Amino acid sequence: MKEFAYQRALDVSGALALLDADPDARFLGGGTNLVDLMKTGVERPTRLVDVRELPLDRIEVPADGGLRIGATVTNSDLAAHPEVRRRYPALTQAVLAGASGQLRNMATVGGNLLQRTRCGYFADVTKPCNKRVPGSGCPAVEGEHHNHAILGASAHCVATHPSDMGVALAAFDAVVSYETSDGPGELPLAEFYLPVGDTPHRETALPPGALITGVTLPPAPVAAHSRYRKVRERASYAFAIGSIAAALDVRDGVVQDVRLAFGAVASRPWRARTAERALAGAPADAETFAAAADAELAAAKPLPHNGYKVTLMRNLVVAVLTELAEETAR
């Protein structure tokens, strides 16, 4: 393990200055992913700038509704917040579906968005990986990929984004706020993660040295009736092999509003807009749900060993939307 310096930042401008001064420095949130990657040699920072003590640990409710979540809010605090539970239940469920209690107590909202893929080739420095060493190749395409991407991937990388929280945020049109030494900026989550293309090592549209300061959720009445379902290879403490965040508003048997996002199928939380369009104004029944899922998954390009994910996501869309529709009918 490479020796590194550690400094705790006390304010945002101080944190930015420390990172500007040292291009090989990294911000440290909960450290639940970064420290593991340092142990395995995937990350070799010269300096850690601890941002956990920055005054970004509040969840605020703006007058227009919605939520403003500070970047250093822990996953545990986010999941437990009464307004999150009441108005965005799928977000609470998504966060609680991830990691373990101990990890959620440490992990931050900003760090969760920036966690790296759990692809086993990425995590093993003895193997090639275009994301870790650009141009070295992607062994997953021909090798082990039964939990890799079916949507939006490229021949250069088929890794998935591991976040559960991010899937719910994608469904609810989250906007990421950041600061740089040149001033603040914002990125809708839909633009926050870059397409894979031939640059899988470039994962986000954040400017170099930027610090995530928070996430804003716009008001979304439909989100109050939402659900997160995660499928994984054991009952707890595992990354998803497929997950879904769904919100549904049905009146008189017709879909008024719907939000759908998929996890563990792409390099980013996958907002299923094609399916949403197919559902808007359509009858809220299993047949429509299945057709909408098929429309979204028509773009899927499964590899030899992950084709089951197409079936899994289709079944999840039908199962979760049916549950939500039945609850509305009651």
Add this chain to the structure above:
Amino acid sequence: MTTATTTTGTRAVKGSVGSAHTRVEGRDKVTGAARYAGEIPFAELAHGWLALSTVARGRIRSVDTAPVLAMPGVLAVLHHENAPRVDTDYVGLLGTPDPTAAVFQHDRVPHMGWPVALVVAETSEQAREAAEALVVHYEQEPHDVAFSADRPDAYPLDNFGPAVTQKGDLETGLAASAVVVDAEYTTPEEHHNPMEPHAATALWDGGRLEVVDSNQGTFWVASEIANMFSLDPASVRVRSEHVGGGFGSKGLRAHQVAAVMAATVLQRPVRVIMTRRQMFSLTGYRSPTTQRVRLGADADGRLRALDHSSLSLTSTVHEFIEACAAPARVMYDADAHHTANRLVRLDVPTPTFMRAPGEAPGSFALESALDELAEKCGIDPIELRVRNEPERGPVSGLPFSSRNLLACFREGARRFGWADRDPRPGLRRDGRWLLGTGTAAASFGAGAGPSTAAVTAEADGTFTVRVNAADIGTGARTALTLVAADALETTPDQIRVHIGDSDLGPAMIAGGSTGTRSWSWAVMIAAGELRERLALNTGIPPEGITVRSDTTAAIGALSRKERHSFGAQFAEVAVDPATGEVRVRRMLGIFAAGRIVNPLTARSQLVGGMTWGISMALHEEAVRDRATGGHYGADLAGYHVASHADVPHIEADWVDDVDPDDPVGIKGIGEVGIVGAAAAVANAVWHATGVRHRNLPIRPDRVLTAGGHA
């Protein structure tokens, strides 16, 4: 997880054996006072870090030591050109040594993750950074890691039994059968993953080599080290006081040998600890298996023909065979009876003993096939086993010392509510879950190895027991305290037990479910003789009175019998056909395993084995990347074991299992708990869905792809 149980058995418990006792070292463990091998302090300690090969086959062309030697704190780099020479031409307790442990002796690389160097530095962090910076140049050769049933280079290999057994004519038997099952089963590469990683500190002290280690037998490891380094056995001392799990992986490994080499070269104490990832290639594992089972039976289920053929793999440097066909030699008889264990050598690390070697994967195939036969015959799976209960060992023809398998099934069926079971699959539903139940039989050999013990009556009226047992987390220290208390007709608080130190003398290892039986035997003999001496009332001198025992002759005098523990496993599962998720809802295991010394820790051990069976059925799988020949996801994030949420309710209990002719009566329970557990789960998945799963683990993608009653 809860383990609400009521122990059966009507015999009143007299003395300490048979009543529940918490671990004598329990307080030390839960308060952190118990120290493990990697955390015992030594003055002048240096730290070694293993560098492993990054190719799966080839030769080391050169090792660039100079840049690494210039790094901060680095003291030495040991590799094949400068390391002390060792001897591997000897036969130890378990046969010839696996040369994987004899590190740095030549330039050949037989698999990915082969130890190529040890970097020693002042701190562990410096050693790690330097080891990871060390550049090794290889002449790479094409590797072959492709394991499959149709390998033309597979060959039969004897191990503790013959590779092949056969009686009767198989094809004739199958042809004459009204019902035939012919199925292939596979199990993946599985790893021990004990909680405590392998760790050792070696130092020379006054002309003696001391190794503080985490292992399953200090006398065993000491004698291996003495052999390898050509040392007088009396000049090697190995201690291993607390062990955080072994499961077969903790014998002589690269870390002890590398630490001894470095301590010898540097004349300083040197510690080597493995990382989890290193353990995946250096500490053994359970080979993947492909198994074909053919059963032929009359319409009433009585077997006419049984064929169990198994293939496993090993490395190119050492032979280890996973003898999956062995359980069939004990469990079921047929006029035509055929078993075969075959092996193929690939460019992979050497596998080794892992909890219930042979029996764990073998019982998955055999007990799944029995369930398939029951289905085809339209007979209850338990009744099928009743009809095929053998009188004598099917292959050996020897009588059983005791065989209470059917008692386990009867008691298990009663408690599990088996009588109410509708045998038809795919009928029960709870919301999105399909429900099913399954059962399977279990067995494991009850052996013993020669052991010595010394029991001392102290002048203050207490007793000191010295027996070189290994407590790998099972509660051996406590069990031996209870055994000694009864043998000395006193209470446990009057007994001190010393274990885990090769200076205590030869004793059986903690392996093969033989530990408690072997050590207790030695303690009972010594204690019995001591009691006779004390009965003479000659008074106890200040140094006490010590009696020593050696069970070699007693074990040799045992009559030849089939000696095994048995068990019946029951599982209820829920399967979501839309997502492929399988969850075990409850499990029950009833065992016949001789005398149970400490019900508290025995239950833990059986529940632990059954939990591992769930893990084996649903989760565990090491994935080998064919392109590189190395593992994919070699850590506990990639290699899933059952989490607490996967283990909702497990009950383990036992029936009386008495053998009046056995001098000890203890059979050992280390392994039988996992045997049959995966088959019970798989059989329950069939009952839930109507789909047979013959490949482990039963992952969601496999369930989804297989379809079934939705």
